[in-house]
Amino acid sequence: MSVPFRSPLIHFGRGSLKNLRYIRGKKALIVTDKVIKELGILDKVTKQLNKSKHQMDVQVFDEIEPNPMDTTVLKGVEKARQFEPDWIIGLGGGSAMDAAKVIYALYERPDISMTDIIPLKALHLGQKSKLLTISTTSGTGAEVTWGAVITSAEKGIKLSIGSNDIVPDIAIVDSSLALSMPHSLTVATGMDALTHSIEGTVATIRNDFSHGLCLQATKMIFEWLPKVCENLEDKISREKMHNAACIAGLGFGNSQAGLAHGIGHALGALFHIPHGTAVGLMLPFIIEFNEPTSNDLFKEINKFCEFNGEGTPAKILATEVRNFMKIIGAPMSLKECNITQDKFEELLDRAVHVAYNDPSTRTNPREPTNEDILTLIKKSFAGQ
Ligand SMILES: [Fe+2]
Numbered sequence: 001m002s003v004p005f006r007s008p009l010i011h012f013g014r015g016s017l018k019n020l021r022y023i024r025g026k027k028a029l030i031v032t033d034k035v036i037k038e039l040g041i042l043d044k045v046t047k048q049l050n051k052s053k054h055q056m057d058v059q060v061f062d063e064i065e066p067n068p069m070d071t072t073v074l075k076g077v078e079k080a081r082q083f084e085p086d087w088i089i090g091l092g093g094g095s096a097m098d099a100a101k102v103i104y105a106l107y108e109r110p111d112i113s114m115t116d117i118i119p120l121k122a123l124h125l126g127q128k129s130k131l132l133t134i135s136t137t138s139g140t141g142a143e144v145t146w147g148a149v150i151t152s153a154e155k156g157i158k159l160s161i162g163s164n165d166i167v168p169d170i171a172i173v174d175s176s177l178a179l180s181m182p183h184s185l186t187v188a189t190g191m192d193a194l195t196h197s198i199e200g201t202v203a204t205i206r207n208d209f210s211h212g213l214c215l216q217a218t219k220m221i222f223e224w225l226p227k228v229c230e231n232l233e234d235k236i237s238r239e240k241m242h243n244a245a246c247i248a249g250l251g252f253g254n255s256q257a258g259l260a261h262g263i264g265h266a267l268g269a270l271f272h273i274p275h276g277t278a279v280g281l282m283l284p285f286i287i288e289f290n291e292p293t294s295n296d297l298f299k300e301i302n303k304f305c306e307f308n309g310e311g312t313p314a315k316i317l318a319t320e321v322r323n324f325m326k327i328i329g330a331p332m333s334l335k336e337c338n339i340t341q342d343k344f345e346e347l348l349d350r351a352v353h354v355a356y357n358d359p360s361t362r363t364n365p366r367e368p369t370n371e372d373i374l375t376l377i378k379k380s381f382a383g384q
Pocket of ligand 1 (some may be wrong): 079192196261275279
């Protein structure tokens with residue numbers, strides 16, 4: 001069977017932002033959000049582009065919101081059509097980078113819509129511009145992946161967009177841009193990365209190329225995220241964690257996510273909790289749920305990470321994840337996210353329905369029933 005391995009050219013390491021000076025082109029459109037501007041990161045990026053010998057003309061579209069709306073993305077497309085850039089630069093966390101991917105595709109192809117950006121449909125992009133991503137959080141892996149999550153303003157649902165053609169041409173993974181992340185964001189995005197690497201190891205379409213990346217990312221996250229949380233300004237652990245999140249992105253981007261993402265997407269959308277928090281609090285429960293199908297792979301993770309607890313491989317790994325969550329201060333239940341019993345019960349059936357139909361649920365190694373999902377979501381409320 002023929003399988004593609006998707007990856008941009010990646011410049012990583014502290015100071016790798018300076019590679020922006022060497023890209024060739026005349027005009028760059030930066031797609032970002034207001035926070036990145038306030039933090040001064042946008043200035044750092046434009047400064048490097050201005051140092052380019054090509055003296056690039058730079059414009060900024062800074063209207064991307066968390067969980068970006070299709071209506072916002074279309075405004076960005078309009079800006080691109082007027083400006084006619086030869087580079088589109090997604091700068092920020094997953095939201096800004098995902099929005100940039102879609103703006104790039106629709107700028108290149110005015111004849112298609114967002115729902116045409118699907119796997120197995122060649123889009124022939126790259127005729128007018130190239131796509132570059134710069135990650136400022138250590139978690140989503142969106143700088144290297146082939147997917148984008150955009151919310152439909154009309155239907156209120158998340159559109160799952162994915163195509164090999166929206167894998168960025170270049171990704172810049174410079175940990176100095178992640179230094180300003182506060183503790184809560186560091187933890188949430190870090191849990192997202194750990195969920196990517198563990199789910200990517202066991203997903204139904206895991207493969208030889210994704211496997212080593214997922215194992216390596218898992219080991220690095222267990223080692224380095226607690227060190228980051230101990231001292232948010234520690235440059236070495238920040239760099240390791242920034243790299244680990246990108247490696248996890250390459251790993252799960254070339255494998256797939258699983259049921260922690262399937263349910264996490266539903267919890268995130270309905271209870272308005274951050275993506276990484278939602279998938280993270282599901283992770284230990286999903287490891288336990290996947291025990292019948294994935295114990296050999298959990299055993300391999302445990303061996304690679306040198307986990308030697310009591311019980312089955314799934315139990316040992318789930319216990320390690322729970323201990324890790326306690327150390328870094330990650331919420332372990334919906335209750336801890338201030339979701340009330342009434343609110344939970346009101347949205348429970350809807351959450352089961354949304355989770356069951358999520359694409360990530362389809363690539364989980366153990367196929368869940370609606371009843372299984374209901375049980376798992378109930379467990380996530382109390383954290384047990
Ligand atoms: Fe994720």
